[in-house]
Amino acid sequence: MFLHSLEVRILIFLLFFIASSWVFLTVPNLSNPKLVYFSLFGVMGAVILYVGLVQK
Amino acid sequence: MISEISLVLILFLYVLFILATGWFAERIHSKHPSWIDNSIVYSLALGTYCTAWTMFGSIQLAASSGMLFFAVYLGPALGSIFWWPILSRLVRIKNRFQFTSIADFVAARYDKSITLGVLASALVVMGFVPYIALQIRSLSVTTQLLLQDSQGARHQLYGEYVDIFLVAAIILITLVIGLRRVMTTARNSALTATLALESILKLGAAILGGIFIVYFLNDGVGHALEALPKLAAENYSFMGTATGSQLMTWVTYLVLSMFAVLFLPRQFQVAVIANSNEKHIRTASWLFPLFLLVINLFILPIAIYGLKAGLPVSQADTFLMALPLKNENHWIALVGYLGGLSASLGMIVMAGTTISTMFTNQILAPLIGHYSKLLSLRRQILKIRWVVAILLIAAGYFYQKALGSNAVLVSMGMISFLATMQFVPIILAGLFWEKASRRGAVVSFSVGIGFWLFTAFFPALAKSGLVFSTDFVTEGLFGLSWLRPEALFGLDGLSSTAHSFLWSISTSVASLIVTSLAFPPEEAELQHNLDFLSSGDALTNNLSTLSLREAENLIHLAPKMAQAKGLFELYFDKKTTNEMLEVIWKKLNFIGREKISVGELADLNFEMEVCLAGAIGTVASHRAVKEISLISHEEQHQLANFIATTIGALGLSSRELKEKINFHQEKEQLMKDYTREISERLRVRTEELEKSHQKLIQSEKMASLGEMAGGIAHEVNTPLATISLCVGAIERRLTDKNEMLPEVQKSLSTIKRTIERIAIIIRGLRTFSRADDSAGMPFEKVRTAALLEETIALCMDKVRLNDVSLTITGPVEVEIQCRPVHLSQVIINLVGNSMDAISTLGEKWIKIDYSQVGANLILTVTDSGSGIPHDIADKMMQPFFTTKEVGKGTGLGLSVSSGIIRAHGGRFFIDHSCPNTKFVIELPIHQPAERVLSKGL
Numbered sequence: 001m002f003l004h005s006l007e008v009r010i011l012i013f014l015l016f017f018i019a020s021s022w023v024f025l026t027v028p029n030l031s032n033p034k035l036v037y038f039s040l041f042g043v044m045g046a047v048i049l050y051v052g053l054v055q056k
Numbered sequence: 057m058i059s060e061i062s063l064v065l066i067l068f069l070y071v072l073f074i075l076a077t078g079w080f081a082e083r084i085h086s087k088h089p090s091w092i093d094n095s096i097v098y099s100l101a102l103g104t105y106c107t108a109w110t111m112f113g114s115i116q117l118a119a120s121s122g123m124l125f126f127a128v129y130l131g132p133a134l135g136s137i138f139w140w141p142i143l144s145r146l147v148r149i150k151n152r153f154q155f156t157s158i159a160d161f162v163a164a165r166y167d168k169s170i171t172l173g174v175l176a177s178a179l180v181v182m183g184f185v186p187y188i189a190l191q192i193r194s195l196s197v198t199t200q201l202l203l204q205d206s207q208g209a210r211h212q213l214y215g216e217y218v219d220i221f222l223v224a225a226i227i228l229i230t231l232v233i234g235l236r237r238v239m240t241t242a243r244n245s246a247l248t249a250t251l252a253l254e255s256i257l258k259l260g261a262a263i264l265g266g267i268f269i270v271y272f273l274n275d276g277v278g279h280a281l282e283a284l285p286k287l288a289a290e291n292y293s294f295m296g297t298a299t300g301s302q303l304m305t306w307v308t309y310l311v312l313s314m315f316a317v318l319f320l321p322r323q324f325q326v327a328v329i330a331n332s333n334e335k336h337i338r339t340a341s342w343l344f345p346l347f348l349l350v351i352n353l354f355i356l357p358i359a360i361y362g363l364k365a366g367l368p369v370s371q372a373d374t375f376l377m378a379l380p381l382k383n384e385n386h387w388i389a390l391v392g393y394l395g396g397l398s399a400s401l402g403m404i405v406m407a408g409t410t411i412s413t414m415f416t417n418q419i420l421a422p423l424i425g426h427y428s429k430l431l432s433l434r435r436q437i438l439k440i441r442w443v444v445a446i447l448l449i450a451a452g453y454f455y456q457k458a459l460g461s462n463a464v465l466v467s468m469g470m471i472s473f474l475a476t477m478q479f480v481p482i483i484l485a486g487l488f489w490e491k492a493s494r495r496g497a498v499v500s501f502s503v504g505i506g507f508w509l510f511t512a513f514f515p516a517l518a519k520s521g522l523v524f525s526t527d528f529v530t531e532g533l534f535g536l537s538w539l540r541p542e543a544l545f546g547l548d549g550l551s552s553t554a555h556s557f558l559w560s561i562s563t564s565v566a567s568l569i570v571t572s573l574a575f576p577p578e579e580a581e582l583q584h585n586l587d588f589l590s591s592g593d594a595l596t597n598n599l600s601t602l603s604l605r606e607a608e609n610l611i612h613l614a615p616k617m618a619q620a621k622g623l624f625e626l627y628f629d630k631k632t633t634n635e636m637l638e639v640i641w642k643k644l645n646f647i648g649r650e651k652i653s654v655g656e657l658a659d660l661n662f663e664m665e666v667c668l669a670g671a672i673g674t675v676a677s678h679r680a681v682k683e684i685s686l687i688s689h690e691e692q693h694q695l696a697n698f699i700a701t702t703i704g705a706l707g708l709s710s711r712e713l714k715e716k717i718n719f720h721q722e723k724e725q726l727m728k729d730y731t732r733e734i735s736e737r738l739r740v741r742t743e744e745l746e747k748s749h750q751k752l753i754q755s756e757k758m759a760s761l762g763e764m765a766g767g768i769a770h771e772v773n774t775p776l777a778t779i780s781l782c783v784g785a786i787e788r789r790l791t792d793k794n795e796m797l798p799e800v801q802k803s804l805s806t807i808k809r810t811i812e813r814i815a816i817i818i819r820g821l822r823t824f825s826r827a828d829d830s831a832g833m834p835f836e837k838v839r840t841a842a843l844l845e846e847t848i849a850l851c852m853d854k855v856r857l858n859d860v861s862l863t864i865t866g867p868v869e870v871e872i873q874c875r876p877v878h879l880s881q882v883i884i885n886l887v888g889n890s891m892d893a894i895s896t897l898g899e900k901w902i903k904i905d906y907s908q909v910g911a912n913l914i915l916t917v918t919d920s921g922s923g924i925p926h927d928i929a930d931k932m933m934q935p936f937f938t939t940k941e942v943g944k945g946t947g948l949g950l951s952v953s954s955g956i957i958r959a960h961g962g963r964f965f966i967d968h969s970c971p972n973t974k975f976v977i978e979l980p981i982h983q984p985a986e987r988v989l990s991k992g993l
Binding site: 012034045 | 110122123126127129133136137138139140141277278282284285302303306307310338339341342344346348349353355603807
């Protein structure tokens with residue numbers, strides 16, 4: 001039930017929101033495009049896992 | 057190259073396939089509803105979010121701006137964290153009020169406001185007709201591409217007739233599947249199934265095309281990304297630098313797409329209006345983002361390989377087809393084309409259905425109510441929707457023809473998303489803030505639309521050169537630089553999308569809050585708002601209806617039925633009218649009755665309004681039902697009296713009544729929470745009981761074992777004593793007569809040793825079984841040091857023989873109340889076990905330590921062994937368990953010792969934290985009187 005609470009949802013949302021923005025903008029993506037590509041897909045995958053877990 | 061004839065034939069088969077799917081879905085749904093009404097189909101139908109822009113436009117954006125395209129799909133995934141609290145609420149309210157579109161929802165929420173309904177419909181038409189044009193343009197371009205040969209030459213006999221055929225097919229599918237009936241809230245299984253199928257087709261095309269381009273024509277994803285830095289230097293303007301404006305663009309895309317996936321009119325239609333079960337939202341919350349993740353896997357690699365192949369960035373939106381075509385793989389290109397067609401088709405059909413419904417329900421229906429000349433149109437609602445849909449799609453076709461490859465079309469995707477954003481403040485406030493007023497919503501929505509028009513829509517038209525001069529964008533309105541639409545009030549340096557987003561949303565939200573607070577809803581509106589919001593709660597409590605049903609049945613039902621029938625027949629044919637009335641009569645339990653109560657009449661009024669809303673929208677249905685005066689003036693009076701009497705009987709003011717309802721809802725919530733807590737406690741208690749039960753079983757087992765051991769000991773001891781006596785007698789006689797032979801002497805010695813061994817076992821068994829009478833063995837007060845010295849003296853010979861160093865440490869003066877013999881037995885058992893265990897070790901020592909801790913004596917026996925594994929330690933207190941060789945141990949020593957210590961009220965355990973083998977005995981120094989006086993161990 002802890003994971004379902006609105007407060008935790010907001011925290012998780014902010015975490016992934018900031019993480020994705022950070023990956024996109026601050027990683028030296030020209031020198032390491034693989035990191036950008038897989039990190040962004042990783043963030044999306046993590047969101048899916050979280051939502052799948054709380055909505056089970 | 058694929059010929060025009062072949063393509064037309066393929067398209068013809070495709071259209072037939074889609075129509076057949078709709079036809080079968082309708083039939084399957086009537087027999088097996090769950091085959092269509094399930095969470096998988098619902099999640100896939102949401103895939104209508106992915107239009108031709110996903111199949112083609114994303115690659116264009118990836119080729120020019122790197123991973124920026126991904127924000128359009130990551131946004132919905134992030135937003136899915138909140139889908140359950142928002143969508144489930146919307147679905148519950150839809151189930152109560154039966155609104156037919158997003159425009160109908162905002163109108164219904166804000167006091168059935170016609171103005172809001174009209175504004176919303178106008179916004180949707182403005183924002184989405186160009187988007188339909190973009191889809192048709194995309195189809196046209198990809199059709200031409202497919203008909204080219206490898207040199208780029210076009211061989212067309214029928215020119216643009218293929219485009220016209222496609223548009224005609226889309227219209228046909230929209231009318232046959234999307235607009236098949238007038239009731240838009242009724243389950244359209246054909247449309248849902250078709251959208252789900254189209255999602256599967258576009259997903260398949262994206263994956264197949266992606267794998268072919270990335271792995272068959274090129275060297276995989278990793279290789280593509282490695283090639284990126286070189287290409288980026290020439291073609292990338294976005295990746296590689298990080299500035300505030302880029303952060304704003306990224307955030308804008310994330311937020312826009314997060315809301316667009318729910319509040320784009322077509323998405324709202326699928327997610328809310330077409331939802332058959334709110335539980336489906338749970339699955340869709342993760343399955344739909346997963347769909348988006350998979351469909352986007354190859355977008356960036358395809359863009360990179362397209363650029364690497366020397367194709368221009370300006371044509372990047374065709375890479376999915378152009379790359380296979382460049383390698384003469386026409387069938388793969390055809391797969392990509394059909395994926396794009398499925399994506400466009402789904403979007404256009406849904407947009408056509410939604411916008412035409414909005415037009416009839418939010419614009420035409422209120423007009424019919426105002427102008428009596430239009431009354432004849434009431435039975436033509438469905439046909440009018442068909443005409444509107446045809447006009448919309450045709451307008452899209454001519455729009456794109458007029459603009460050609462003009463940039464305005466390309467930017468229309470984001471402009472439509474921005475239009476959608478104008479709904480967000482009034483929808484979210486409408487769901488969670490009861491004081492959000494109609495006036496606040498109208499002002500907020502108008503301001504938002506105004507800023508959207510000025511900062512996004514008009515500049516796009518100006519850039520197209522169709523309407524305004526481009527000076528409007530560069531110089532500003534009336535030549536005033538602070539009125540430049542893309543740098544309003546000097547806010548410069550942002551992308552046009554981020555700029556428009558900031559202005560429209562900030563002003564819209566501010567207007568809503570300020571106006572709602574300045575002009576709060578009046579009592580009736582506030583009551584409506586509360587009713588609306590409470591419909592979204594999981595625990596809706598229709599207390600008033602429950603109490604009203606108790607009123608006396610005084611109203612004749614027949615005239616009311618005639619009125620209801622008359623109203624419905626203005627909009628539907630006789631068959632549909634009868635079917636709808638039958639549903640209502642069944643629901644209200646009116647069948648076979650002649651009279652109803654005034655409360656039930658109010659229910660009938662509500663149900664008719666809701667039912668009619670499914671066809672003409674909530675605003676028009678409210679007006680239509682009101683106009684027939686189903687509840688007469690006198691009945692209204694009766695109803696008011698009855699409600700007043702009911703409330704009066706309760707002795708409550710309206711405020712108290714509201715508080716009471718809130719109290720009941722809170723109570724239910726508390727009960728729900730309490731039930732959850734009780735369940736958790738029950739689970740913990742069940743686990744504890746389970747453990748106790750296991751202990752009890754073990755205890756009973758041990759008791760039975762003890763009883764059995766005692767019995768065996770008794771039965772064996774008597775004959776053994778006889779044997780022992782006889783052996784002694786034989787030995788004496790033979791010795792006396794000097795007839796003892798050495799062999800006989802040896803055998804007799806063996807027999808005596810064996811008897812001795814059996815006697816030891818029997819003593820152990822008797823002790824274990826408590827068969828030994830301890831009544832005569834009282835508790836005595838002894839000095840611990842003396843007890844230990846005397847005990848150790850008994851086994852010192854064996855200690856020396858085994859070359860073991862044994863030390864005893866502890867304060868001399870500690871005294872303990874115990875049964876000394878039994879305690880000695882425990883010490884001897886432990887020392888004996890230790891000597892056996894360390895006999896093969898190089899270092900052999902045993903330390904006995906004791907001390908007084910509070911009211912207890914702590915006595916430890918530690919040896920130089922390296923401890924006892926947990927799995928053995930768990931079993932070693934059980935009787936007959938031994939790790940010694942056969943014949944060396946009885947397996948009773950520790951179980952007997954454990955029993956003795958328990959009989960002293962103490963604890964006996966192994967200290968696993970010690971690196972050596974350490975047994976701990978904890979004994980009370982003083983025994984309670986009842987134990988001292990009790991019998992036995």
